[in-house]
Amino acid sequence: KAGVTQTPRYLIKTRGQQVTLSCSPISGHRSVSWYQQTPGQGLQFLFEYFSETQRNKGNFPGRFSGRQFSNSRSEMNVSTLELGDSALYLCASSSTSRLWETQYFGPGTRLLVL
Amino acid sequence: EDQVTQSPEALRLQEGESSSLNCSYTVSGLRGLFWYRQDPGKGPEFLFTLYSAGEEKEKERLKATLTKKESFLHITAPKPEDSATYLCAVQGQTGANNLFFGTGTRLTVIP
Numbered sequence: 001k002a003g004v005t006q007t008p009r010y011l012i013k014t015r016g017q018q019v020t021l022s023c024s025p026i027s028g029h030r031s032v033s034w035y036q037q038t039p040g041q042g043l044q045f046l047f048e049y050f051s052e053t054q055r056n057k058g059n060f061p062g063r064f065s066g067r068q069f070s071n072s073r074s075e076m077n078v079s080t081l082e083l084g085d086s087a088l089y090l091c092a093s094s095s096t097s098r099l100w101e102t103q104y105f106g107p108g109t110r111l112l113v114l
Numbered sequence: 115e116d117q118v119t120q121s122p123e124a125l126r127l128q129e130g131e132s133s134s135l136n137c138s139y140t141v142s143g144l145r146g147l148f149w150y151r152q153d154p155g156k157g158p159e160f161l162f163t164l165y166s167a168g169e170e171k172e173k174e175r176l177k178a179t180l181t182k183k184e185s186f187l188h189i190t191a192p193k194p195e196d197s198a199t200y201l202c203a204v205q206g207q208t209g210a211n212n213l214f215f216g217t218g219t220r221l222t223v224i225p
Contacts (some may be wrong), residue, residue, distance in 0.1 A: 004157070021119070027145060039217075040217075041159070041201070042201070042215045042216060042217035042218060043201060043215040044214075044215065045212050045213050045214075056212065057212075058212050059212075090157050090158075092157065101213075102160070104157075105156070105157020105158050105159070106157055107155065107156055107157060
């Protein structure tokens, strides 16, 4: 069974640009969560989508948005990039309501903002 | 605000040398405390969930315990393959569907 895949794996952008990251969950998983990981702040929850609806949201500004498609694939968008947005962005998928225990993470997309 | 602090930041052990990792937390009503393992270049992998003080869970050489203010991840006779970053996270009553993570402990086990 294929795991969670994220594309692209690496990305370099400049301040002010926008970026879209993609996540394909494990087949049959309907929940997709997004996280930001930085050395200083650690892992921080961005939002979670279930059946195309945002179900949970962390404490990030509106520049961070996402969506989920009918096939459960998800995209995350960051507009007006700032230097501080440089991070590893992780996606995780889950098939059950016990979200935090049964989520499987992808390898992440490493974003560098110059 | 919910907060998680992990210590030490990094730990080097000889193979077979047992030790413990600490996770101190401040949360308004703990709903769950979670331990994950993260290998370089990979996403975190779920290890344990603890729900109430006094609870313990074990898996191979790992044992997680919980008190009202902190959790410990005990590693008994570690092997080099246990080298990884161990993350702790809490879920509180407020922001019920949000997880707050610590910055992790980077464990290196030397053969």
